[in-house]
Amino acid sequence: MGALTDSRKRLSADHRHPLPSFPPPSPPPPSKRPKLAPFPSLLNTSSTTQPPPPPPPRVPAGAAASTSSAPGPSSSTTAPSPLPHRRRLPPPPPLRRPIHGPQRVLRAFGLGPARPHAAPSWPSPSSPPPTPPGSLGLEQYVELVNRVSHPAPPPPACTTDVARESEPAPLEVVAVEEDGEERKGEEKEEEGWASVVVRKVPLYRELYEASRRKRDARLRTLEFEVRLAEEGRLGLEKLAEVLPRITPKKEEVPEPFVPLTDEDGDVVRHALHGRNRRERLAVHEASNIVITREILQCLNDKDWLNDEVINLYLDLLKERELREPSKFLKCHFFNTFFYKKLSSGGYDYKAVRRWTTKRKLGYSLIECDKIFVPIHKEVHWCLAVINIRDKKFQYLDSLGSMDMKVLRILARYLVDEVKDKNGQQIDALSWKQEGVKNLPLQENGWDCGMFMLKYIDFYSRDMDLIFGQKHMRYFRRRTAKEILNLRAE
Incomplete structure (x- = not known):
């Protein structure tokens, strides 16, 4: 009833505003009585003064059910009602206007929003105006079916590479064992074609281990010893490079001067x-x-x-x-x-x-x-x-x-x-x-x-x-x- 009332109000409002392309309306009646159906004697005079009504608008098949129940102009409206107690409807508006009623959201074939509460997407100026579901004709439907059944070939490799570069950063998926124990061994990461990185070690475990290393005094001592040993090794390497330059070469003892061993001396x-x-x-x-x-x-x-x-x-x-x-x-x-x-x-x-x-x-x-x-x-x-x-x-x-x-x-x-x-x-x-x-x-x-x-x-x-x-x-x-x-x- 809300849809019908709204439509009736809009139709009467359109009738009250005159347009220059049509003949001016008849003067307003002095009372509400002329709005009722005229007597049969007056039908001939009114028909001579009113122009022929325009043809009814073409209504799509999908909206036939929703608009059939709403009153609208028809062939019967042009003919005078023989009954004096029926009210005469106003003439149809010169411009066809869509009826704003509740419509069913079509999600098939991407014709409706993905979510019921999704924000409306504003079309770009270069893109063609979207076709409302109610106005989808046979040719458009066949074209849509062909587009879904036979998708377009993939773009060339260069286009794919550019698209991959524009893809968002890979998501990080943390894999945890069902028994709650982390896997032993080094942390391994596997990257698939879909740019999804799978972490074998949970992030909270890594943070916990890093914090534990900072608090463990024994680990700090071992790290200090390792660092000290590394510095000592580097120092020895440098000493090995410098030592031959500051130490004279030790000459080999000639054969006539080889010393006797302790056993030979005894x-x-x-x-x-x-x-x-x-x-x-x-x-x-x-x-x-x-x-x-x-x-x-x-x-x-x-x-x-x-x-x-x-x-x-x-x-x-x-x-x-x-x-x-x-x-x-x-x-x-x-x-x-x-x-x-x-x-x-x-x-x-x-x-x-x-x-x-x-x-x-x-x-x-x-x-x-x-x-x-x-x-x-x-x-x-x-x-x-x-x-x-x-x-x-x-x-x-x-x-x-x-x-x-x-x-x-x-x-x-x-x-x-x-x-x-x-x-x-x-x-x-x-x-x-x-x-x-x-x-x-x-x-x-x-x-x-x-x-x-x-x-x-x-x-x-x-x-x-x-x-x-x-x-x-x-x-x-x-x-x-x-x-x-x-x-x-």
Whole structure:
């Protein structure tokens, strides 16, 4: 009834306002009586003055039910009512107006709002005016059905990327176990295509753990220790970079100066200071030399070296060369009796002719690099060197003296030896004869023999004479160890 009353009021209001496009209405009646249906006699006069009514408006099918019950203009309204007691309705308005009545909200196909109380969406100026559900015709309905049944193809990839960039930030969904226990292990996040991040650890758990770490004194102590250790490690790394620049490089100890071990020191001490002086400490079968404690004790401090110790040590040097030929020069070591035999009566080559046969030595003297000849002068040991490689004769005396007679005898011997053993004639007398300069000299009256052995040792290594008086005590114990082991190092 509200809808009908509202419509009747609006229709009567539209009738009262004249429009210029239509003929002016008849003057208002003096009373309410003319509003009633006129008498039949007056119908002809009114029909002549009123224009023909316009055709009824087309009402959609969906609104037919709602508007059928409302009174409106029809064909019967144009015809005069034959009954005098019926009221005549006003003529229809010149413009069709929609009836504002309660309408059913259509949510199908997106034609109505998503929620009953949703705010109305204002259409943009460029978009076409929305089609009310009541005015949806057959063509529009078919088009709507086709649009729903066959959706438009997806936009290209570039458009999709732009749309994804404009999407809102991914939502955070917290997953909690049903039993209330959090999953052990590290926090893991999984991101799907829909930009939804699933957190395996609840947020309140993370906040609780962070707060607990701040309040735990033990954790603070451990963090401090870790930080301190890290700083210490960084400091050590920097120190390792700086240390080589402020620390001098430690040179390796040359082979002739390798210190004795504690065990070797005990063995040498027992061999030199034992009570049984006739005890056999070493026997060299190749040279048939037997070393007793009495013979070995010449290596104690302030004692002169004897022939047995010197000759055995020279034999050990020759064995060392044969054992490691690439490390040492090819040398020949005469014993302490050679020069005495050679120089007996002034010069006697026949006395030593059979000492150097190739059957005994396995080589000829001319094939050697250096030949060492110990020289004993009653109470003093010296050394003469036949340097075949450099073609010269050298004389080494730890007291700094020089003996040219020894060098002339050795030059004569070399000429006879090469002629006898090799059948060659060499001019050894024209070789240079010299005393070695800058020799390490002894500073006492008993180390001449030790100096002579070290001259031979260093020259056989092809090394400079880089030792002195301060090394003699060490060399004595090292020589004793090598004789006890029957192995020169």
